[in-house]
Amino acid sequence: MNFTLCLTHACNLRCDYCYAGAKSARRMSWEVARCAIDFAFDHSLDLARILGQPPESQLGYFGGEPLLEWPLLVRSAEYAAQRAEERGIRLKKTVTTNMTLLDASKAAWFKANSFYMGLSLDGNQAMHDTLRRYPDGAGSHQDAARALEYFRGPQSNAEVIVVVDPRNVAYLAESVEWLLGQDIYRIALNPNFYIHWPNSALLTWKKACDRIGDLTIAKYRQGIPIRINVIDGKIQVRLNEGYAACDRCGFGHNEIAVAPSGNLYPCERIVADDSDEALRIGDVFNGFDAAKRSGIVAGRGNIEAECLDCPVKERCMNWCSCINVATTGAINRVSGLVCHHERMVIDMADRVGETLYAESNATFLARFYG
Secondary structure (H helix, E strand, O other), rough: EEEEEEEEEEOOOOOOOOOHHHHHHHHOEEEEEEHHHHHHHHHHOOOOOOOOHOOOEEEEEOOOOHHHHHHHHHHHHHHHHHHHHHHHHHHHEEEEEEOOOOOOOHHHHHHHHOOOEEEOOOOOHHHHHHHOOOOOEEOOHHHHHHHHHOOOOOOOOOEEEEEEEOOOOHHHHHHHHHHOOOOOOOEEEOOOOOOOOHHHHHHHHHHHHHHHHHHHHHHHHHOOOOEHHHHHHHHHHHHOOOOOOHHHEEEEOOEEEOOOOOOOEOOOOHHHHOOOHHHOOEOOOOOEHHHHHHHHHHOOOOOHHHHHHOOOOHHHHOOOHHHHHHHHOOOOOOOOHHHHHHHHHHHHHHHHHHHHOOOOHHHHHHHHHO
């Protein structure tokens, strides 16, 4: 089971596109964190027995800004590692942070404890400071980018998360180029699906993707296998002839998020200010609301008739429940923006893959064909 602890509703930034709800001082107690870990491990063991597989679990930390609750993060991670070892569970750990509170000692602790890092940094200063600001309106790029020094190079345990928004998309291509110049090898380009995209911004986005494709091809020609999520993912899915069931998100099934209060939600993107009763599926003290959870799990997917005849339907993330909720209000209905994005990145990935394959690029072949 993948479970995420949302340690606090507080954050030291006020990013314009934040979906985490109103900021407040509400934080997770040690009792909630401990119960959440035990609860998740119980269900991980149950799931492993059903599947006949070795038990494994992924523990994520989210917020607000989770590093505001540093003592709780450390205590709960150490407790989880101990309990996982005692119960024979293979444990992976992740954290998503805005980077402004990272220093050398924290970065070293994350590395020593084998965390995979999600670093929220929207590229260069022009792009980042457009939307990622402090409460007083000052940009946060200088403080966030300072922490990149701990995560550079191909062996880094970190991925830089760039949120693409119509208000900052004009800087997207140069931001990816800037990150590559910082020796960042893993980049996630995550669109803001919570906002209207005018046609002018969509056109700018397409031009940026063309440039990012060129940058990727150039890096592979230099023997550098950079990893950009929307390119790597779509190439891999093409090779696999579509998404397998295990590739799709486990919204409410084997993916659970815990609010600071202990309430359970099917994804960390849904927690927000912990007020959505329709998608609340229980709490760590009393367990799942079985009927509500079963209904949500059964309702996942895509019921749009026009998607059935789409030539790229098997490579499209039309089934992502949290994105569907954000864009249409329903977990099984897809928006035109998702369709636009998926077609655009599939085209970009195919151009990259076909170009490098035709050239018999050794780095590309080693990366995707073993």
